[in-house]
Amino acid sequence: MADGKNIESSLYRRTDLAIEADIDKENAAGVSFDEYERDGIPVSSLIVTGGEGERTAGRPAGTYVTVTARKPWLWEDEKRASLVSLLSDIISDAVLSASGERPRPDLPILICGLGNRAMTADAVGPKTADGVTVTARLRLERRELYEKLGCCRVFSISPGVSASTGVEAADVVRGVAGTVRPTVIILVDALAARSCERLASTIQITDTGISPGSGIGNRQTEITVSTVGIPVVTVGVPTVVNSSTLVCDALESGGVDLGSGSEKLRQVLEGGRSFFVTPEESDVVTEEMSRLISDAVNLMCRTS
Numbered sequence: 001m002a003d004g005k006n007i008e009s010s011l012y013r014r015t016d017l018a019i020e021a022d023i024d025k026e027n028a029a030g031v032s033f034d035e036y037e038r039d040g041i042p043v044s045s046l047i048v049t050g051g052e053g054e055r056t057a058g059r060p061a062g063t064y065v066t067v068t069a070r071k072p073w074l075w076e077d078e079k080r081a082s083l084v085s086l087l088s089d090i091i092s093d094a095v096l097s098a099s100g101e102r103p104r105p106d107l108p109i110l111i112c113g114l115g116n117r118a119m120t121a122d123a124v125g126p127k128t129a130d131g132v133t134v135t136a137r138l139r140l141e142r143r144e145l146y147e148k149l150g151c152c153r154v155f156s157i158s159p160g161v162s163a164s165t166g167v168e169a170a171d172v173v174r175g176v177a178g179t180v181r182p183t184v185i186i187l188v189d190a191l192a193a194r195s196c197e198r199l200a201s202t203i204q205i206t207d208t209g210i211s212p213g214s215g216i217g218n219r220q221t222e223i224t225v226s227t228v229g230i231p232v233v234t235v236g237v238p239t240v241v242n243s244s245t246l247v248c249d250a251l252e253s254g255g256v257d258l259g260s261g262s263e264k265l266r267q268v269l270e271g272g273r274s275f276f277v278t279p280e281e282s283d284v285v286t287e288e289m290s291r292l293i294s295d296a297v298n299l300m301c302r303t304s
Contacts, residue, residue: 015245016191017204017238018046018064021057028056039082042068043090060224062208063097065090070201073288080292087296090205091186091235095300098207098231099184104303105150106139110182110230111297112173112223113158114189114210121190121239121278124290126158128188128235131294133301136180152301155180170221174228185232187223188293193238194245196277200285203237203293210234235297237289239282243275 015021025033025046030053034045043065048054050061067090069075069083095109096102103109113129115122135154139146159165159172177185187210193199209224209232225231279285 127290
């Protein structure tokens with residue numbers, strides 16, 4: 001805030017989604033934006049270059065792909081299969097971008113489900129990890145079958161949250177990665193959105209890693225190639241919206257200039273930063289979106 005009377009509304013707009021960044025995607029320096037459809041499914045891509053692009057977008061350089069899929073658990077089987085295939089291809093592209101290698105037989109991949117499985121809105125990561133087909137043990141116990149399958153060598157972990165374990169997720173990931181030595185790490189996590197319309201209706205895939213908890217103001221050690229020593233791909237689903245974000249958007253939609261807001265309004269917005277909204281069907285969202293992502297990862301890892 002410039003002073004006690006002015007509201008820097010961006011402080012109250014927590015979002016992990018690159019597509020929601022406050023930038024002119026057509027003219028901003030250092031970023032490029034593209035939109036397309038595949039099988040009727042909308043996809044957007046934001047590419048952020050180093051230096052100027054990072055300052056413009058307010059996030060690390062990399063590629064941020066957003067797939068829009070509203071309530072895919074209600075889709076017919078054929079359309080859902082198209083979505084799984086699309087996600088598989090996008091994750092594969094992110095793996096290539098991050099590590100320089102396309103998924104192939106015996107490529108070691110570590111899947112990491114971030115989040116708290118005891119909290120429904122934060123359990124997308126752990127539940128996705130549960131649904132991934134782990135093949136690393138098969139390689140040791142039934143090598144001939146493993147080679148016939150022609151799949152990636154998949155490891156899977158769910159490090160939990162530091163409030164429960166006393167250990168930050170980044171430390172767990174770094175330790176496991178140092179042991180199994182994967183070519184790439186694929187993180188799956190619940191995200192915060194700026195708009196209710198994006199809750200459970202978008203999936204973001206990036207090749208940049210993540211700062212767990214940043215979208216809800218609980219930033220922890222980032223999990224990136226610089227902190228764990230392994231290229232990192234992140235797949236995320238927005239499951240919560242900050243209450244102050246909803247207030248800001250509603251006020252601006254009604255023509256209120258937040259830059260000249262009162263001190264009382266500032267206090268209300270600050271006081272609401274720890275309150276988050278999640279869909280009433282969050283249990284369905286968590287179950288179905290995690291199953292969708294695990295299906296896509298499993299398809300990607302079946303390389304033969």
